Amino acid sequence: MVLVVDDHPLNLELIEGCLADVDCRVVTATDGIEALEKIHEEPPDLVLLDVMMPRMDGYEVCQRLKQSPEGKLLPVVMVTALGQIADRVRGLEVGADDFIVKPIERVELVARVRSLLRVKHLYDRLDDAQRTIFSLARAVEAKDSLTEAHTERVGMSSRRLGEAVGLKEEELDDLLWGGVIHDIGKIGVPDYVLQKPGPLNEEELALMRQHVLIGEEIARPLRSAHDLLPIIRHHHERWDGKGYPDGLVGERTPIGARIVAICDSYDALISDRPYRKGFSHSDALATLQAGAGSQWDPELVRIFLTLNSQPAPEPETSAKAAG
Numbered sequence: 515m516v517l518v519v520d521d522h523p524l525n526l527e528l529i530e531g532c533l534a535d536v537d538c539r540v541v542t543a544t545d546g547i548e549a550l551e552k553i554h555e556e557p558p559d560l561v562l563l564d565v566m567m568p569r570m571d572g573y574e575v576c577q578r579l580k581q582s583p584e585g586k587l588l589p590v591v592m593v594t595a596l597g598q599i600a601d602r603v604r605g606l607e608v609g610a611d612d613f614i615v616k617p618i619e620r621v622e623l624v625a626r627v628r629s630l631l632r633v634k635h636l637y638d639r640l641d642d643a644q645r646t647i648f649s650l651a652r653a654v655e656a657k658d659s660l661t662e663a664h665t666e667r668v669g670m671s672s673r674r675l676g677e678a679v680g681l682k683e684e685e686l687d688d689l690l691w692g693g694v695i696h697d698i699g700k701i702g703v704p705d706y707v708l709q710k711p712g713p714l715n716e717e718e719l720a721l722m723r724q725h726v727l728i729g730e731e732i733a734r735p736l737r738s739a740h741d742l743l744p745i746i747r748h749h750h751e752r753w754d755g756k757g758y759p760d761g762l763v764g765e766r767t768p769i770g771a772r773i774v775a776i777c778d779s780y781d782a783l784i785s786d787r788p789y790r791k792g793f794s795h796s797d798a799l800a801t802l803q804a805g806a807g808s809q810w811d812p813e814l815v816r817i818f819l820t821l822n823s824q825p826a827p828e829p830e831t832s833a834k835a836a837g
């Protein structure tokens with residue numbers, strides 16, 4: 515069930531219309547207080563939350579939710595006005611999982627909602643230890659300069675690439691879950707290295723490279739994460755053997771790690787970093803292509819490019835929302 519919260523009836527209608535294609539029930543609320551009441555009555559799987567609302571605004575709703583045990587793992591998407599960076603920062607501070615910018619584009623909304631519902635479904639199947647690891651992955655994301663659900667996108671696209679390659683269902687689950695937690699070891703990397711606004715020096719690189727080993731140690735005691743250890747340890751190996759930590763060449767790197775390496779790199783390329791703007795979709799694909807056979811598995815890059823050759827939807831396809 516998806517809870518849509520907005521004080522403009524037109525926006526509620528618009529979002530409900532967009533979600534008609536998604537296999538989910540939609541419940542609406544017209545302000546923050548009503549939203550919290552509805553969540554308490556029947557916890558949804560996802561909340562789409564407008565920011566400016568009477569009685570209690572979206573930030574406060576989000577903050578209260580994320581501080582409560584039942585709301586901590588409930589994905590919250592803030593619906594913000596275009597270009598208001600301060601709003602997004604505030605949203606991140608109160609624990610929002612993702613943002614949708616108005617005017618709402620149907621294709622984007624449907625894709626985000628489907629992806630977050632899948633993640634929520636995964637959460638629901640986790641045991642307590644896994645939940646802890648998942649929260650830790652979130653904490654890492656907040657420490658790192660990559661935010662806005664980077665690791666979830668990596669998990670989703672790794673699963674998709676694995677599916678295209680013909681991997682088995684359990685391996686696909688490992689890819690989704692492994693894609694989300696592959697960088698968990700960054701929790702042990704100092705903030706000044708993670709957040710350095712520029713290239714790392716030798717000593718800092720050595721610290722950064724530790725994250726694959728730290729991550730493996732964190733996940734090792736978890737029986738359920740056993741199959742993810744190769745992804746965590748080997749996602750920085752390179753096809754030509756010049757990667758780390760083991761310098762594995764070609765197919766000696768487990769396939770899950772080779773898949774996550776490509777999806778992680780793509781998502782990092784298109785993301786804005788403190789020292790550079792994100793690449794365009796096509797420039798990121800060209801970079802992958804250029805590194806196929808040296809950095810990445812050439813056959814997997816080929817399949818990734820085929821899967822992602824559709825450009826991002828143009829704004830003309832958007833439906834306009836008020837407010």
Ligand SMILES: [Fe+2]
Nearest residue numbers: 696697749750
């Ligand atoms: Fe990494």
